[in-house]
Amino acid sequence: MEKMYHNLPVEAYTSQDWFDREQRQIFSRTWRYAGLAEDVPEPGHYISVQAGLNNIFIVMGRDHRLRAFHNICRHRGTQLIRAVGKTQKALTCPYHDWTYDLEGNLISVPDEATEYPDGIDKKCLGLKPAAVDIWRGMIFVHPDPNPPSLAAWFGEVDAHLGPHKPEELLEYPEARNSYEIKANWKIVVENYIDVYHLRHLHSNTLHMYDHARAEYGWKGPHYHFWEPPSADYGKDLEQNLPTPRVIPALHVGAWVPMLFPGLGLGASEDSWNLFVITPLAPDLTRIENRTKLANASSWEFSKQGMRSSRFWADFGGGKYAEHDARDADDPMASGDFTAEDIYACEQQQKSLHSPYLEIGPAATGESPITRHQQAILDFMGEPGE
Amino acid sequence: MTHNFHKLTIAELQPEIDGAATTVVFDVPQHLAEAFRWQAGQHLTLRLLIGGVEHRRSYTISNPPGARLRITVKRVKKGVVSNHIGDMMAKGDSVEVMPPFGGFLLTPGPLARRTHFFFGAGSGITPLFAMINTVLKDEPHSVAHLIYGNATAKSTLFKDELDALEHEYPGRFSLRHVQSALSMWSWYRPWRKGRVDADVIQAALSEVPPIAQDVQYWICGPGSMNADVKAALMAQDVPTDRIHMENFGGITEQDTSVEGCSATAQITLNGTTHQLPIAAGQTLLEAMRAAELSPPFSCQSGVCGACRAVVTNGEVHMRNRAALEDSDIARGEVLTCQSVPIVNELKVQFT
Numbered sequence: 165m166e167k168m169y170h171n172l173p174v175e176a177y178t179s180q181d182w183f184d185r186e187q188r189q190i191f192s193r194t195w196r197y198a199g200l201a202e203d204v205p206e207p208g209h210y211i212s213v214q215a216g217l218n219n220i221f222i223v224m225g226r227d228h229r230l231r232a233f234h235n236i237c238r239h240r241g242t243q244l245i246r247a248v249g250k251t252q253k254a255l256t257c258p259y260h261d262w263t264y265d266l267e268g269n270l271i272s273v274p275d276e277a278t279e280y281p282d283g284i285d286k287k288c289l290g291l292k293p294a295a296v297d298i299w300r301g302m303i304f305v306h307p308d309p310n311p312p313s314l315a316a317w318f319g320e321v322d323a324h325l326g327p328h329k330p331e332e333l334l335e336y337p338e339a340r341n342s343y344e345i346k347a348n349w350k351i352v353v354e355n356y357i358d359v360y361h362l363r364h365l366h367s368n369t370l371h372m373y374d375h376a377r378a379e380y381g382w383k384g385p386h387y388h389f390w391e392p393p394s395a396d397y398g399k400d401l402e403q404n405l406p407t408p409r410v411i412p413a414l415h416v417g418a419w420v421p422m423l424f425p426g427l428g429l430g431a432s433e434d435s436w437n438l439f440v441i442t443p444l445a446p447d448l449t450r451i452e453n454r455t456k457l458a459n460a461s462s463w464e465f466s467k468q469g470m471r472s473s474r475f476w477a478d479f480g481g482g483k484y485a486e487h488d489a490r491d492a493d494d495p496m497a498s499g500d501f502t503a504e505d506i507y508a509c510e511q512q513q514k515s516l517h518s519p520y521l522e523i524g525p526a527a528t529g530e531s532p533i534t535r536h537q538q539a540i541l542d543f544m545g546e547p548g549e
Numbered sequence: 550m551t552h553n554f555h556k557l558t559i560a561e562l563q564p565e566i567d568g569a570a571t572t573v574v575f576d577v578p579q580h581l582a583e584a585f586r587w588q589a590g591q592h593l594t595l596r597l598l599i600g601g602v603e604h605r606r607s608y609t610i611s612n613p614p615g616a617r618l619r620i621t622v623k624r625v626k627k628g629v630v631s632n633h634i635g636d637m638m639a640k641g642d643s644v645e646v647m648p649p650f651g652g653f654l655l656t657p658g659p660l661a662r663r664t665h666f667f668f669g670a671g672s673g674i675t676p677l678f679a680m681i682n683t684v685l686k687d688e689p690h691s692v693a694h695l696i697y698g699n700a701t702a703k704s705t706l707f708k709d710e711l712d713a714l715e716h717e718y719p720g721r722f723s724l725r726h727v728q729s730a731l732s733m734w735s736w737y738r739p740w741r742k743g744r745v746d747a748d749v750i751q752a753a754l755s756e757v758p759p760i761a762q763d764v765q766y767w768i769c770g771p772g773s774m775n776a777d778v779k780a781a782l783m784a785q786d787v788p789t790d791r792i793h794m795e796n797f798g799g800i801t802e803q804d805t806s807v808e809g810c811s812a813t814a815q816i817t818l819n820g821t822t823h824q825l826p827i828a829a830g831q832t833l834l835e836a837m838r839a840a841e842l843s844p845p846f847s848c849q850s851g852v853c854g855a856c857r858a859v860v861t862n863g864e865v866h867m868r869n870r871a872a873l874e875d876s877d878i879a880r881g882e883v884l885t886c887q888s889v890p891i892v893n894e895l896k897v898q899f900t
């Protein structure tokens with residue numbers, strides 16, 4: 165009999181077959197985060213992104229509209245463009261120099277007369293379009309050129325994501341980073357939405373918010389979460405915020421939703437963060453973090469930094485005290501909640517192959533985990549292409 | 550779509566822009582509600598007997614679907630019908646009206662997420678006004694930007710209503726006035742002076758780059774404006790299938806370079822096929838009416854599209870094709886009121 169991990173077989177977290185099916189059934193059939201709107205700032209700029217089995221590139225035309233195409237030369241399939249860049253009016257494949265305009269039309273075939281003496285119908289050899297749209301300052305792509313709109317996909321959860329306007333904030337480049345976690349992507353998602361662990365794994369790192377008063381739920385496959393500041397932090401909230409506010413003062417708390425599949429947001433009174441989860445292998449996942457802060461002067465930043473320094477000086481610390489730490493790099497003594505989460509995910513993944521593994525009952529604060537597993541099942545159950 | 554006329558009563562009649570235009574609101578009785586349902590951008594055809602002569606005119610419905618059936622008629626100098634409406638008609642009068650039709654239309658989607666750019670001038674605003682309203686009310690995830698050309702602020706149709714929309718929908722509707730004749734006496738300054746031309750279009754597109762990436766461009770103005778705006782958009786790489794337009798106001802010039810020959814036509818209308826002769830120089834519509842068929846038609850000037858049919862065999866020359874888009878023509882559609890045969894045998898099908 166199949167061994168279960170709540171609603172999913174354990175195999176869903178370890179096997180290549182599940183991984184491949186998820187790439188087809190989930191990541192090739194949903195809107196995929198592709199970057200921030202400012203990543204394609206002007207006509208001619210482009211970026212590319214992997215959406216499940218599809219590599220898709222996005223380019224801005226002179227009308228300031230984005231176009232998305234499958235990054236596949238119609239000649240012999242070579243990827244047309246590299247990760248990011250800028251072009252004038254045309255995209256040329258490196259292999260045989262077939263050239264496309266920014267509408268995806270094939271406009272030139274070298275040596276056309278001699279290589280294709282019977283003629284070649286360029287009209288039928290345009291790049292295959294995909295869909296692209298911008299929502300809350302983020303670019304999304306969909307492999308299908310005519311998918312349900314982003315309004316249909318995110319419309320219901322939108323109201324639960326906080327009053328932030330990411331398009332008006334500025335990226336804080338030092339916070340941009342990317343790393344790999346040796347665990348299945350669903351383990352990482354489950355960790356992100358596990359309400360139970362907040363008070364325990366992060367007992368010393370995230371207690372500026374009051375986990376006991378968290379409000380969370382689902383809109384379709386998307387998870388939303390909000391919690392208010394803790395009494396200590398909230399007492400002098402305006403003073404304690406480490407950086408200038410980004411939302412009106414009547415709003416307080418942390419909004420930490422997980423949009424399907426695997427796009428975590430983390431927004432508070434003074435910042436807006438992205439946590440982009442990309443499955444690489446059954447037991448390997450890449451995370452990309454990006455942070456946006458107030459569009460304020462450095463003087464305002466240092467002023468707020470000074471005001472709040474007293475609170476943060478005594479705040480936090482490792483879950484384990486120095487003397488319990490394994491060594492100087494022990495994540496459990498780091499005082500960094502991300503290091504704590506990575507550690508927990510990797511330790512959990514290690515056990516999934518053990519014949520003695522037996523998952524215990526899910527706690528109330530773990531209901532998001534079982535619900536996310538259900539969302540996975542819903543997608544996997546539908547016939548793929 | 551039926552092409553029968555129905556008697557409707559004028560519920561309201563009001564002069565606009567100092568009498569230079571007339572707004573007419575019709576009462577639609579319950580039993581005609583279904584027939585008179587419309588989409589933003591469609592027309593209404595009126596049949597009037599003025600001095601014993603029958604006149605037909607098409608006017609765009611200037612309200613969004615669901616609101617009251619309303620047209621706005623700009624006075625044309627020496628225009629028989631527009632002046633008759635402005636001077637002689639009154640609340641309570643009954644008028645013969647054909648149910649709404651027309652292919653220049655914006656169908657709102659409750660979950661559609663689009664950026665609509667509207668380029669209008671003069672009374673070309675009427676279909677755009679209905680479209681803008683329908684976007685704001687029935688397509689809540691979309692935005693609308695209007696670039697609107699007029700001679701002066703005073704001659705600007707729907708000026709107050711558009712201002713009100715801007716207040717009611719901040720962030721979803723933006724309004725840019727372009728005026729060719731600035732009044733010395735007014736404090737009012739439009740967004741730009743001049744006409745809705747390539748520079749103005751480029752400035753507008755870079756001032757409000759689209760957020761929602763499904764972008765649609767709607768153009769309605771007089772004379773050569775449509776072609777000019779379309780060319781300017783295409784110069785910015787806008788694909789033609791995103792550009793929608795309708796000629797308005799001054800009837801576009803007729804291409805009478807081709808005379809047309811005599812022909813025999815097989816015409817399928819309302820399921821019956823008729824064989825009839827067409828004389829040299831006669832349009833398909835004229836020939837059909839001479840043969841006492843009753844084909845659909847309205848403006849007789851190539852603007853409204855009421856008379857459209859498909860030529861399945863043979864070829865015609867169209868003197869004017871304003872009511873058709875390129876894709877319609879690719880499907881073989883013609884305006885029978887504008888078509889003269891250029892081969893001796895034709896097959897024509899009304900749908």
Ligand code: FES
Nearest residue numbers: 237239240257260
């Ligand atoms: S594969 Fe691209 S030109 Fe040959």
Ligand code: FES
Nearest residue numbers: 847849851854886
């Ligand atoms: S009758 Fe209006 S286009 Fe022919």
Ligand SMILES: [Fe+2]
Nearest residue numbers: 355356366505
């Ligand atoms: Fe965590």
